Amino acid sequence: MSATAALAAPRLARAADSKILRFVPQANLANLDPIWTTQYVVRNASLLMWDTLYGVNDKLEPQPQMVEGHEVSPDFKTWTFKLRPGLKFHDNEPVLAKDVVASINRWMPRDAPMGLPIKKRIDALEALDDRTFRFRLNQPYSKLLFALGKSSSPCLFIMPERMALTDPFKQITEYIGSGPMRFKRDEWIPGSKAVFERFDGYIPRDEKASWLAGGKRMHFDRIEWQILPDAATASAALQNNEVDWVETPSSDLIPLLRKSPGVAVDIADPLGNIGSFRINHLQPPFNDVRARRAVQIALSQEDYMRAVAGDDETLWKTLPGFFTPDTPLYTEVGGEPLKGKRDYALAKKLLAEAGYKNEPIVLLVATDVAITKAEGDVTADLLKRIGMNVQYMALDWGTVGQRRAKKEPPAEGGWNIFHTWHAGADCVNPAPYTALDASGDTAWFGWPKSDLVQAKIAEWYAAPDFAAEKTAIDGLNKAAMDDVVYIPTGFFKFYQAWRTSLSGIVKAPFPVFWDVTKA
Amino acid sequence: MLAYAARRVLATIPVVLFVALFVFSLLYIAPGDPAAIIAGDQATPDDVERIRASLGLDRPFLIRFGEWLWHVLNGDLGTSIFTNLPVAHMIAQRIEPTTSLMILTLILSLSCAIPMGVVAAWKHGTWIDRLVMTTAVFGYSTPVFVIGYLLAYLFALKLDWLPVQGFTSISQGLFPFLRNLILPAVALGLVYMALIARITRATMLDVLSQDYVRTAKAKGVAQNGILFVHALKNAAVPIVTIVGIGFAALIGGAVVTESVFAIPGLGRLTVDAILRRDYPVIQGVVLMFSCVYVLVNLGVDLLYTLFDPRIRY
Numbered sequence: 001m002s003a004t005a006a007l008a009a010p011r012l013a014r015a016a017d018s019k020i021l022r023f024v025p026q027a028n029l030a031n032l033d034p035i036w037t038t039q040y041v042v043r044n045a046s047l048l049m050w051d052t053l054y055g056v057n058d059k060l061e062p063q064p065q066m067v068e069g070h071e072v073s074p075d076f077k078t079w080t081f082k083l084r085p086g087l088k089f090h091d092n093e094p095v096l097a098k099d100v101v102a103s104i105n106r107w108m109p110r111d112a113p114m115g116l117p118i119k120k121r122i123d124a125l126e127a128l129d130d131r132t133f134r135f136r137l138n139q140p141y142s143k144l145l146f147a148l149g150k151s152s153s154p155c156l157f158i159m160p161e162r163m164a165l166t167d168p169f170k171q172i173t174e175y176i177g178s179g180p181m182r183f184k185r186d187e188w189i190p191g192s193k194a195v196f197e198r199f200d201g202y203i204p205r206d207e208k209a210s211w212l213a214g215g216k217r218m219h220f221d222r223i224e225w226q227i228l229p230d231a232a233t234a235s236a237a238l239q240n241n242e243v244d245w246v247e248t249p250s251s252d253l254i255p256l257l258r259k260s261p262g263v264a265v266d267i268a269d270p271l272g273n274i275g276s277f278r279i280n281h282l283q284p285p286f287n288d289v290r291a292r293r294a295v296q297i298a299l300s301q302e303d304y305m306r307a308v309a310g311d312d313e314t315l316w317k318t319l320p321g322f323f324t325p326d327t328p329l330y331t332e333v334g335g336e337p338l339k340g341k342r343d344y345a346l347a348k349k350l351l352a353e354a355g356y357k358n359e360p361i362v363l364l365v366a367t368d369v370a371i372t373k374a375e376g377d378v379t380a381d382l383l384k385r386i387g388m389n390v391q392y393m394a395l396d397w398g399t400v401g402q403r404r405a406k407k408e409p410p411a412e413g414g415w416n417i418f419h420t421w422h423a424g425a426d427c428v429n430p431a432p433y434t435a436l437d438a439s440g441d442t443a444w445f446g447w448p449k450s451d452l453v454q455a456k457i458a459e460w461y462a463a464p465d466f467a468a469e470k471t472a473i474d475g476l477n478k479a480a481m482d483d484v485v486y487i488p489t490g491f492f493k494f495y496q497a498w499r500t501s502l503s504g505i506v507k508a509p510f511p512v513f514w515d516v517t518k519a
Numbered sequence: 520m521l522a523y524a525a526r527r528v529l530a531t532i533p534v535v536l537f538v539a540l541f542v543f544s545l546l547y548i549a550p551g552d553p554a555a556i557i558a559g560d561q562a563t564p565d566d567v568e569r570i571r572a573s574l575g576l577d578r579p580f581l582i583r584f585g586e587w588l589w590h591v592l593n594g595d596l597g598t599s600i601f602t603n604l605p606v607a608h609m610i611a612q613r614i615e616p617t618t619s620l621m622i623l624t625l626i627l628s629l630s631c632a633i634p635m636g637v638v639a640a641w642k643h644g645t646w647i648d649r650l651v652m653t654t655a656v657f658g659y660s661t662p663v664f665v666i667g668y669l670l671a672y673l674f675a676l677k678l679d680w681l682p683v684q685g686f687t688s689i690s691q692g693l694f695p696f697l698r699n700l701i702l703p704a705v706a707l708g709l710v711y712m713a714l715i716a717r718i719t720r721a722t723m724l725d726v727l728s729q730d731y732v733r734t735a736k737a738k739g740v741a742q743n744g745i746l747f748v749h750a751l752k753n754a755a756v757p758i759v760t761i762v763g764i765g766f767a768a769l770i771g772g773a774v775v776t777e778s779v780f781a782i783p784g785l786g787r788l789t790v791d792a793i794l795r796r797d798y799p800v801i802q803g804v805v806l807m808f809s810c811v812y813v814l815v816n817l818g819v820d821l822l823y824t825l826f827d828p829r830i831r832y
Contacts, residue, residue: 030602031602038560039559112562112563171603173603191783229778233684233780236675240675240676240682242682396551398553398795401560402552405568444561
């Protein structure tokens, strides 16, 4: 009862308070362990609560955050880092190197794309003194700083040692942070509200903030996350000045919000998202590359994007490549199969050559997620057009999440196709890009296997300079297109909306609360 | 009657046990996997499997059911897979908003529906009767969420009288409490009001044609006395029955209403838990709702004796 009473504070009094930010997140914050779960809503809340050793700025460059600096040996195998002085946890205990070591050890096994490769290379990870820790690697890992500061989930958040010693596959039981805001566990009502209050012991860096880098200066005493699962309600609450900021308003309601006085609307994440047509490479007919290419040359990204993001063409574009547009490594080399007029006749011919004989194609569609529902509907139509026998499985996301892990034939509970999307921040280079891994059994769902793709990824890791990286990425893009690791269905963005009384809102792959002020 | 009530309460135990077994079995065979949701979209199949094992979801059905039942019998509804909070605590957090919504809905619905039904029966065949029945048909056939959006648009966005969403505890004052709850209660209550108004009208029509009503009129009893003292009391048994049956509809409607008006109640807790496959929470909430429903039915049965002394238990 007391928690419910805490939920209910005088609304009008709060609306006028410039020290309280009322934020509507993209989803319910059901827990707060950013290592145990990789959900983005948890990552976003954790960015308030915990700090990171490095942080990427808006140019995707890792910048020192909790560390003062580092030294690296000439062979790039020994990395020594020193923490900034004065760092404190929310229980006012100092942040020590042993806390960092424990946090890294908990993070590595849960971060398949970057943490695990580092773990495999480690000879020793040790705290040298209270502020210094060292990696000793048995082979160089050129992307170490990016891994320590990346924004994709799971991020390497620094927790007290006693928390970080928790099995990474089990949930932590206390929430002691190292970031600018403290979690108010006593006010937490999962599914309704989460409250963060400013931690006065946090010392921001001197530099100007840029995404996860620089000084994270908080101008609010409290940030209240209000969970509003209904998009129309969230939109109405923003119009009625009951909330200040909606992270992902429904695209359908954007025209209405644009006309509303006191409401501003803009793109949320400039890195956007890449739609994904995920194919099971283990099962016929898509275990034959000709069948995968048949779909690839028939697929119209414009159809997908109009279904996903509507007719507002500022929100989407076609994408003849795997990497995030407008980022340094973006390339269209090898992207021809996704360009130009779609060729159903050739698709049918390729399917026949692959030996397809009208077997049911099991298409898993998460109908409770608007994006996957839209993608699934377009796919069902596309497959019918090229003469495939579609078995449309309308499921919820929880069930798709379970069933996509099955490697059995579709008739025995497996699958052929499902849809998802990848955050553009995860697709800027091969390191965090799980979906592009083509290592077969150990790859992401669909289990693509291509030695050439893997060789190109390795070439990128070993690249000595940007030009070499670019060459590797061109080759990787073409190899992944040729093998049809998966089919990008286009690039799209979401909007965010806020009251014009707020200033300092920036475009980023996550909500950036620092430097936001309220009139 | 006390012995009867005690027997009925005891009889709820096998019912609740059956519900528990049914829900547990249903969740066991239903597709979906909380481990996949926890692991997130980018997780590897191996990660998902390790999380499933750490949650004990890979153990046999009977062991899981037996453990859960033992804990329930010891007063422990378990711990949420996702929030790591005790299920009883999560239910306690949500009980006030839902109870408040239900009680206010009941008060509003009954205070409107019964007079409407009585008047419609009294003015049978007139424009008043048609107006009441048209309103009832509209209320019964319009989805709760449509009513909810329309009310929010009019009273919050256009007139700026009431908030769009949220809940204020009654401990913060009656006015703020009602200010938040009035729109959801009206939205939810409309269907309930329609149901009761129709039953009241039909039952009253039957009662008003009885001989004793004619006798009361002949004796010069005032119209209000005939309607609300003599006739309504005799029409009460079917009305009370439908109030009880409608309670289940009210629980279902609360799920939608709580989502539309962002009320942190048990309905939303249930939906969130189902979408995430948070098994302990689903089991705890369903168990609680089934107990409440059984008790409401018991209450309805006991009320029969109040309205009709011929009924004995």
